[in-house]
Amino acid sequence: xxxxxxxxxxxxxxxxxxxxxxxxxxxxxxxxxxxxxxxxxxxxxxxxxxxxxxxxxxxxxxxxxxxxxxxxxxxxxxxxxxxxxxxxxxxxxxxxxxxxxxxxxxxxxxxxxxxxxxxxxxxxxxxxxxxxxxxxxxxxxxxxxxxxxxxxxxxxxxxxxxxxxxxxxxxxxxxxxxxxxxxxxxxxxxxxxxxxxxxxxxxxxxxxxxxxxxxxxxxxxxxxxxxxxxxxxxxxxxxxxxxxxxxxxxxxxxxxxxxxxxxxxxxxxxxxxxxxxxxxxxxxxxxxxxxxxxxxxxxxxxxxxxxxxxxxxxxxxxxxxxxxxxxxxxxxxxxxxxxxxxxxxxxxxxxxxxxxxxxxxxxxxxxxxxxxxxxxxxxxxxxxxxxxxxxxxxxxxxxxxxxxxxxxxxxxxxxxxxxxxxxxxxxxxxxxxxxxxxxxxxxxxxxxxxxxxxxxxxxxxxxxxxxxxxxxxxxxxxxxxxxxxxxxxxxxxxxxxxxxxxxxxxxxxxxxxxxxxxxxxxxxxxxxxxxxxxxxxxxxxxxxxxxxxxxxxxxxxxxxxxxxxxxxxxxxxxxxxxxxxxxxxxxxxxxxxxxxxxxx
Numbered sequence: 001x002x003x004x005x006x007x008x009x010x011x012x013x014x015x016x017x018x019x020x021x022x023x024x025x026x027x028x029x030x031x032x033x034x035x036x037x038x039x040x041x042x043x044x045x046x047x048x049x050x051x052x053x054x055x056x057x058x059x060x061x062x063x064x065x066x067x068x069x070x071x072x073x074x075x076x077x078x079x080x081x082x083x084x085x086x087x088x089x090x091x092x093x094x095x096x097x098x099x100x101x102x103x104x105x106x107x108x109x110x111x112x113x114x115x116x117x118x119x120x121x122x123x124x125x126x127x128x129x130x131x132x133x134x135x136x137x138x139x140x141x142x143x144x145x146x147x148x149x150x151x152x153x154x155x156x157x158x159x160x161x162x163x164x165x166x167x168x169x170x171x172x173x174x175x176x177x178x179x180x181x182x183x184x185x186x187x188x189x190x191x192x193x194x195x196x197x198x199x200x201x202x203x204x205x206x207x208x209x210x211x212x213x214x215x216x217x218x219x220x221x222x223x224x225x226x227x228x229x230x231x232x233x234x235x236x237x238x239x240x241x242x243x244x245x246x247x248x249x250x251x252x253x254x255x256x257x258x259x260x261x262x263x264x265x266x267x268x269x270x271x272x273x274x275x276x277x278x279x280x281x282x283x284x285x286x287x288x289x290x291x292x293x294x295x296x297x298x299x300x301x302x303x304x305x306x307x308x309x310x311x312x313x314x315x316x317x318x319x320x321x322x323x324x325x326x327x328x329x330x331x332x333x334x335x336x337x338x339x340x341x342x343x344x345x346x347x348x349x350x351x352x353x354x355x356x357x358x359x360x361x362x363x364x365x366x367x368x369x370x371x372x373x374x375x376x377x378x379x380x381x382x383x384x385x386x387x388x389x390x391x392x393x394x395x396x397x398x399x400x401x402x403x404x405x406x407x408x409x410x411x412x413x414x415x416x417x418x419x420x421x422x423x424x425x426x427x428x429x430x431x432x433x434x435x436x437x438x439x440x441x442x443x444x445x446x447x448x449x450x451x452x453x454x455x456x457x458x459x460x461x462x463x464x465x466x467x468x469x470x471x472x473x474x475x476x477x478x479x480x481x482x483x484x485x486x487x488x489x490x491x492x493x494x495x496x497x498x499x500x501x502x503x504x505x506x507x508x509x510x511x512x513x514x515x516x517x518x519x520x521x522x523x524x525x526x527x528x529x530x531x532x533x534x535x536x537x538x539x540x541x542x543x544x545x546x547x548x549x550x551x552x553x554x555x556x557x558x559x560x561x562x563x564x565x566x567x568x569x570x571x572x573x574x575x576x577x578x579x580x581x582x583x584x585x586x587x588x589x590x591x592x593x594x595x596x597x598x599x600x
Contacts, residue, residue: 035077040132040141041120043081043153048180050077051104055181075100083144083154086161090293094275094285099160101188102167103139108179109170110137131156139166164282190216193277214282222278223288230266237262253310260303267295297350301343308339382416385432389413399444400513403435448484448507449516451523456499456539457531465534466492466500472530477506480526482519484509499539 035050036042054074057067079096082103087095112134119132124143131142132153140156159166167185175182190209192201201209201218208217215223241259271292274280280288312335390413395401400409401420408422418435420428457466470490477488487507494501504527508519531538 035080037081037152037154039119039121039124040129040153041115041118041123043141043155044118044134045115047078047081047100047155048104048107050074050081051100051184052180054078055184055187078104081154082160083142083157084160085147086157088290091286091289094289097188098281098285099163101185102163103155103159104181105185106137106139106163106166106170107134108175108181108184109173111135111176112178137166138162189214189279189281192279195273195277213284215280215284219278219280223274223280226270226273226278230270233266234259234263256306256310257303260299260306263299264296264303267292267299271296294350297346301346304342304346305339308335308342311335382432385436386413386416388436389418389432394440395442396444399442401443402441403430403438443513444511446511448487449510449513451483451504451506451508451516451520453504453524453527454493455502455504455527455531456496457502458537458539459498459500461500461536465536466502468534469531469536470502472534473502473504473527476526476530477504477523480523482509483507483523496539498542 035046037046051074054071057071057074075097078100079093082096082099084092084096084099119127119129123129129143130145131140133140139159141153141159142156144150144152144154189211190201204218208221210217212220237259241255244255271289274288275285312332315331389395395410395413397410397413401407403420406420406422406428408420408428410418411421411427412419414432417429417431420430422428457469461469470492473490474488477483477490478485484507487505489503489505491503492500493503504523506523508516510516510519
């Protein structure tokens with residue numbers, strides 16, 4: 001005995017250490033520990049116990065903030081036991097809570113097997129189970145085979161979809177003895193959120209607490225009041241934005257961006273109030289959330305469009321572009337295309353978040369795009385030609401050009417056509433696809449203008465006078481302040497029909513047509529002076545006529561020619577010269593009956 005007493009403290013210490021060590025080796029129970037859903041037994045037990053804890057913590061007389069947070073955590077654990085893959089992402093939270101309440105009401109009203117009869121992880125492995133159905137019901141728990149939750153056992157998507165039908169099929173049944181949350185559905189429907197004191201609801205008249213179409217009277221009243229206030233706020237915001245659209249400064253931009261933000265914020269706030277404070281439930285909640293989600297996406301789209309529209313204007317102003325310039329139009333077009341793509345993306349994203357299948361929508365957009373492209377091929381051709389004009393920039397707004405047989409000033413290069421003001425002040429509109437194919441001569445981009453003329457001197461001009469004229473013209477042009485001396489060329493180029501032709505070729509130091517006309521006028525006046533100083537004159541169309549008497553034919557020469565031919569005929573000389581003799585010619589044409597006579 002004394003020895004035992006002496007050893008007892010050591011043994012106790014070792015035992016405590018062993019027990020403590022085993023406790024440390026176990027996995028600690030923390031709020032972040034994942035719920036056990038490794039088998040039908042684990043999932044069913046987690047679902048039931050979490051909702052029982054939710055009921056105990058939430059349904060007290062005045063739940064504290066800690067109790068509300070704990071109840072919310074338990075509710076999320078219960079919702080995590082449901083396969084919500086077929087539910088719209090935007091409705092997962094609200095519909096998940098309602099499905100959980102309906103299923104718990106069913107489990108509390110129907111006979112439930114003992115816990116040891118529900119397959120656990122060992123039974124699942126032993127029997128190779130992939131699906132288990134609650135006896136006597138159509139409630140099923142199945143193993144997830146794909147996705148991020150592969151391997152977990154969850155209430156099937158079909159069970160989730162039919163939970164409301166299951167609830168209304170058993171709502172008339174009494175609660176079973178094992179029911180851990182009797183009246184959970186009524187508490188879930190009638191209890192307000194933390195912003196609405198419970199005492200206020202109890203102080204309302206009885207008819208305000210009665211249930212009409214699955215909602216109480218005070219919930220209907222709150223819904224109408226909050227919806228009216230939200231609508232009024234959104235309408236007022238857009239009216240103010242419309243009134244301030246022409247205001248100078250930043251006020252117009254702020255109001256244009258504030259209106260969509262007010263719409264998004266108001267719809268989000270209304271959604272949270274109806275879901276968590278007023279606690280609208282059932283199909284009405286799903287309809288309201290779908291509408292509010294759509295309104296929020298519309299607000300985001302309007303905000304995005306307003307931002308991109310103002311960004312395009314900021315870019316145009318930053319580059320100091322004219323309103324009609326093609327750069328301005330293409331910048332705005334680029335932002336419009338970006339707006340269209342972003343809008344389409346947000347529409348698809350919003351449809352997907354609300355559970356609408358986007359595959360047919362994308363396929364329909366593809367087919368529609370092909371049909372539009374085929375129908376608008378000429379428009380697309382003109383648009384691409386406009387992009388080519390923008391990239392190549394053969395002409396700009398305000399340039400004077402010649403295209404084909406026409407000449408004018410470019411007033412606008414649009415996405416479909418180009419407008420040109422002709423020299424007769426008419427406006428010529430030509431499609432971009434045709435304009436880009438023409439031979440374009442841009443007069444505005446030239447740095448110098450060619451002065452080229454041809455003068456004709458009289459044929460009476462002597463060679464020395466012509467040399468004097470050429471020398472005078474070359475000196476005059478070389479010393480002219482507005483003429484490029486390197487380009488001067490004055491040459492005698494040939495004999496015309498009635499003049500000696502001299503070509504004058506030079507480049508004027510100007511790109512302005514009016515200035516060039518003044519320079520050309522001065523040069524032509526100086527040409528007149530040079531020609532006059534040389535004692536020459538300008539030629540003019542003329543003809544020279546020579547008058548003489550008619551002497552007739554030479555009779556003596558005729559007699560000599562006839563005598564010579566007679567002698568050649570007699571001597572056979574005509575045959576030598578290549579002529580046919582007259583006698584032979586007559587014989588060749590004598591009638592046949594004379595040439596072939598019968599013998600005597």
